[in-house]
Amino acid sequence: MAGVASVVIGLGTIATFLLVGHCGAFGGTCPNPTPLLDDPVFGAVLVGMGLVTVPIVLWRRRTLRDRLIGLAVAVPVCLLAGLLAADWAAG
Numbered sequence: 806m807a808g809v810a811s812v813v814i815g816l817g818t819i820a821t822f823l824l825v826g827h828c829g830a831f832g833g834t835c836p837n838p839t840p841l842l843d844d845p846v847f848g849a850v851l852v853g854m855g856l857v858t859v860p861i862v863l864w865r866r867r868t869l870r871d872r873l874i875g876l877a878v879a880v881p882v883c884l885l886a887g888l889l890a891a892d893w894a895a896g
Contacts, residue, residue: 815856819890822849826894838895846894851887858882 826846841847862875 811856811860815853818853818856819850819886822846822853823890823893826890841888841891844891844894847887847891850890851883854883854886855879 822845826849838844858879859876862879863872866872866875
């Protein structure tokens with residue numbers, strides 16, 4: 806049950822920040838890009854993807870070795886999703 810709630814909250818976070826975080830949202834203009842670690846869209850999507858992928862990896866994997874391999878795959882996926890979202894939001 807907690808895994809399902811985590812996935813739903815993570816996907817909701819990603820969708821919200823992709824829709825509201827775009828620089829042209831609400832009639833705004835796209836300024837110079839902010840540094841990646843200061844970008845709220847990058848951080849929110851990174852955390853949202855973590856909430857989506859980590860419970861699935863931990864639930865589906867049985868041994869510690871399999872869980873570590875799954876996390877080693879999940880971390881770059883989360884980073885890539887954050888980078889793509891920050892690039893999209895910057896215009």
